[in-house]
Amino acid sequence: MTDQLDEALHREYEAGFVSDIESRTFEPGLDEDVVRRISAMKDEPQWMLDWRLKAFALWKKMPEPDWAHIQYDKMDFQSISYYSAPKSMDDRPKSLDEVDPELLATYEKLGIPLIEQQQLAGIAVDVVFDSVSVVTTFREKLKEQGVIFCPISDAIREHPELVKKYLGSVVSQKDNFFAALNCAVFTDGSFVYIPKGTRCPMELSTYFRINELNTGQFERTLIIADEGSHVSYLEGCTAPQRDENQLHAAVVELICHDNAEIKYSTVQNWYPGDENGKGGIYNFVTKRGICHENAKISWTQVETGSAVTWKYPSCILKGDNSIGEFYSVALTRGAQQADTGTKMIHLGKNTRSTIISKGISAGKSNNSYRGLVHMGKGAKGARNFTQCDSLLIGDKCGAHTFPYVESRNPTAIVEHEATTSKVSDDQMFLCRQRGLDPEKAVSMIVNGFCKEVFKELPMEFAVEAGKLLEISLEGSVG
Amino acid sequence: MLKINDLHASVADNEIIKGLSLEIKAGEVHAIMGPNGAGKSTLSYALTGREGYEIASGSATLDGAELLDMEVEDRATAGLFLAFQYPVEIPGVSNMEFLKVSVDSQRKARNLESYTSSEFLKIAKAACKQVNLPLSFLKRGVNEGFSGGEKKRNEIMQMILLKPKLCILDESDSGLDIDALKIVADGINSQRDGERSFLVITHYQRLLDYIKPDFVHVLADGKIVKSGGPELALELEAEGYSWLESYDRNAEQEVNA
Numbered sequence: 001m002t003d004q005l006d007e008a009l010h011r012e013y014e015a016g017f018v019s020d021i022e023s024r025t026f027e028p029g030l031d032e033d034v035v036r037r038i039s040a041m042k043d044e045p046q047w048m049l050d051w052r053l054k055a056f057a058l059w060k061k062m063p064e065p066d067w068a069h070i071q072y073d074k075m076d077f078q079s080i081s082y083y084s085a086p087k088s089m090d091d092r093p094k095s096l097d098e099v100d101p102e103l104l105a106t107y108e109k110l111g112i113p114l115i116e117q118q119q120l121a122g123i124a125v126d127v128v129f130d131s132v133s134v135v136t137t138f139r140e141k142l143k144e145q146g147v148i149f150c151p152i153s154d155a156i157r158e159h160p161e162l163v164k165k166y167l168g169s170v171v172s173q174k175d176n177f178f179a180a181l182n183c184a185v186f187t188d189g190s191f192v193y194i195p196k197g198t199r200c201p202m203e204l205s206t207y208f209r210i211n212e213l214n215t216g217q218f219e220r221t222l223i224i225a226d227e228g229s230h231v232s233y234l235e236g237c238t239a240p241q242r243d244e245n246q247l248h249a250a251v252v253e254l255i256c257h258d259n260a261e262i263k264y265s266t267v268q269n270w271y272p273g274d275e276n277g278k279g280g281i282y283n284f285v286t287k288r289g290i291c292h293e294n295a296k297i298s299w300t301q302v303e304t305g306s307a308v309t310w311k312y313p314s315c316i317l318k319g320d321n322s323i324g325e326f327y328s329v330a331l332t333r334g335a336q337q338a339d340t341g342t343k344m345i346h347l348g349k350n351t352r353s354t355i356i357s358k359g360i361s362a363g364k365s366n367n368s369y370r371g372l373v374h375m376g377k378g379a380k381g382a383r384n385f386t387q388c389d390s391l392l393i394g395d396k397c398g399a400h401t402f403p404y405v406e407s408r409n410p411t412a413i414v415e416h417e418a419t420t421s422k423v424s425d426d427q428m429f430l431c432r433q434r435g436l437d438p439e440k441a442v443s444m445i446v447n448g449f450c451k452e453v454f455k456e457l458p459m460e461f462a463v464e465a466g467k468l469l470e471i472s473l474e475g476s477v478g
Numbered sequence: 479m480l481k482i483n484d485l486h487a488s489v490a491d492n493e494i495i496k497g498l499s500l501e502i503k504a505g506e507v508h509a510i511m512g513p514n515g516a517g518k519s520t521l522s523y524a525l526t527g528r529e530g531y532e533i534a535s536g537s538a539t540l541d542g543a544e545l546l547d548m549e550v551e552d553r554a555t556a557g558l559f560l561a562f563q564y565p566v567e568i569p570g571v572s573n574m575e576f577l578k579v580s581v582d583s584q585r586k587a588r589n590l591e592s593y594t595s596s597e598f599l600k601i602a603k604a605a606c607k608q609v610n611l612p613l614s615f616l617k618r619g620v621n622e623g624f625s626g627g628e629k630k631r632n633e634i635m636q637m638i639l640l641k642p643k644l645c646i647l648d649e650s651d652s653g654l655d656i657d658a659l660k661i662v663a664d665g666i667n668s669q670r671d672g673e674r675s676f677l678v679i680t681h682y683q684r685l686l687d688y689i690k691p692d693f694v695h696v697l698a699d700g701k702i703v704k705s706g707g708p709e710l711a712l713e714l715e716a717e718g719y720s721w722l723e724s725y726d727r728n729a730e731q732e733v734n735a
Contacts (some may be wrong), residue, residue: 179552426566429528432550433560434580434636435587447618448570 001045016164019102023130025084025215030077032056035184038083040227042153042161042187045160055173055183062177064309068339070398072245072282072308082185084215085131086339116283124149124185126190130215136190136369138202149204155191166224169289170253170316178249178284180312182218189219193231194260203458205234208248208280210270218245219332223253225260225295232458233264237270237305243279245307253291254297255406258319261296262289265312265457267465275363277335280307287311293319293348300456303330303338312370314343317351318383324353327453331446331469332397341371346379346412355386358450361397374410376422382412390420391449393442443470479504479675480644485536486526493534494520496700502644505672509686509711512697513719519563521697522646526560527553540644555587557673561650568620573632576620577602578594581639601618605638609665627658634665634726645669646677651685663688674689683715 275278315324
């Protein structure tokens with residue numbers, strides 16, 4: 001089975017095409033001047049530039065972290081271009097009619113129609129192409145309810161009071177190496193504000209696409225759910241197939257006020273590189289949310305792409321009775337490496353968290369779960385439940401689990417369950433004897449393994465995730 | 479229907495099946511009996527194409543088509559069904575989903591339309607009742623937490639839904655109490671329609687009280703050493719296998735469980 005497995009692992013990355021779009025791209029390199037130029041391109045106010053420069057100064061003094069269970073050639077931050085935007089964006093299109101048809105075609109090809117009438121009802125989309133947001137749909141309609149959904153560059157100019165108050169409030173400029181870099185050079189991303197007591201009338205989503213060669217994508221997402229509000233947000237990511245590694249270093253901050261709820265789902269399908277580990281996206285992402293009283297943040301992620309993934313969507317459970325959830329499916333194959341998990345920081349009383357992590361490893365990939373559950377002194381009666389399951393396909397891959405538990409309150413309860421299993425020859429034979437071809441059999445077995453996480457995704461995306469998994473597993477068995 | 483001609487099969491370079499020939503006509507029930515290690519399970523795996531079971535020579539055709547050249551799933555689609563001795567669990571995959579995907583895969587391969595979900599639900603419910611399993615079994619994970627008897631009944635339910643031409647029952651009686659045995663036997667008997675054929679592999683005569691075979695064969699050391707009518711099974715029950723001169727325990731090792 002193993003030989004056939006190796007042989008069969010050559011499969012096409014469907015989103016791997018390059019769009020021929022004329023772009024304005026900075027020369028590779030990073031210094032203070034680049035930070036200033038990014039800020040100027042975006043027509044930012046002085047306070048924003050100052051904030052970026054402060055972050056840049058901090059970043060220069062920070063060492064690149066090396067504690068994760070991943071191996072990659074150290075990045076040369078001077079060989080990356082920090083800004084690239086389609087030329088057609090010079091005059092920002094005011095409506096879809098003015099958007100470069102080649103761009104629209106790119107998204108059509110990815111299965112994301114941008115014409116509002118053609119979209120799935122009830123989903124608003126922000127589209128980020130390389131360094132800029134090219135279009136945000138349903139913006140006006142959402143505004144009627146007081147919901148702000150726009151590129152973060154617009155928010156900096158149009159809603160400075162909100163951005164100033166919350167940007168960096170959950171992930172500070174000096175949080176970590178990659179977050180600091182993002183603070184200095186972030187180019188675009190989505191901004192969401194849901195007013196008090198409002199249930200966002202549609203799903204919000206952002207699609208990220210890296211197109212230009214040698215560019216990094218540094219997106220910044222800020223979601224604020226005011227008291228008693230509710231929002232469900234989804235992000236999707238793809239990139240062309242290139243032999244060079246490309247860096248994606250994003251920061252996502254969620255602010256969940258009293259009695260509010262944020263559901264944040266990710267379907268990450270960056271180009272994973274070839275089976276020998278050539279090319280692919282380096283995905284170094286900092287995602288964190290803060291929950292005030294009775295608030296709830298739920299992270300759901302389906303990670304199938306990227307050459308290297310370094311990502312720990314976390315919750316600070318500050319308010320009493322607040323809830324944090326993390327549901328994750330991480331699939332690695334070929335030479336992919338993933339070190340992903342979560343941090344649940346329990347500070348308030350009776351805070352609760354649930355972690356369900358499903359790691360699937362195929363090929364010669366390495367898949368690690370790294371999670372921290374911290375029970376602070378004030379976390380009276382807090383509870384955590386962690387379930388961490390690994391599934392191995394073939395005999396050359398690795399699954400690793402690094403759970404960290406810190407408890408400073410004797411009344412807090414932490415539970416951890418972990419399993420490791422293999423897709424067995426017996427299971428495969430049963431399925432095939434009943435008429436399933438090997439790929440269908442593996443995909444069904446793996447989907448069963450992931451069921452607890454998929455059921456947390458918004459309906460349309462659960463189907464998408466299932467299909468993505470099926471595509472990603474194509475040819476992973478002989 | 480099934481014609482096996484001078485089949486030689488080995489596991490990990492040990493020859494287990496050493497020149498076996500057998501013909502099963504449409505609608506017939508054949509029982510294969512024999513001591514532990516005679517090659518009974520190896521025969522069923524060699525026919526269904528399980529990995530690790532190497533065919534050295536010989537042929538096995540189902541309605542004229544050579545099974546031994548086909549992939550496992552193509553043999554299934556051609557109408558070959560194996561009821562497992564130890565059915566495996568598939569966590570998180572509901573029985574219903576598994577059954578539908580199985581039936582759909584086979585129908586697709588035969589260029590038939592898939593059932594709609596509601597059509598299939600009706601058929602599945604009926605099959606579930608037929609083997610006396612509560613309908614809640616359709617929602618549970620495949621064999622997940624099933625008792626031994628429930629697993630065996632689940633196999634028969636799959637057989638009822640897949641409507642194969644030839645069913646191999648690999649010790650479908652093992653581990654069953656008398657009531658469960660009757661249910662399993664009734665399920666099998668209900669599928670005897672004069673066309674469908676059965677190859678019943680068993681240690682004990684007991685199952686054959688409920689599923690009346692047309693022919694009984696004794697397998698020892700990888701060959702059929704004796705064939706006869708149902709009375710042969712009774713003979714074996716009375717005398718055991720020790721009279722089989724050609725049987726040499728040291729000569730073979732059956733690797734599979």
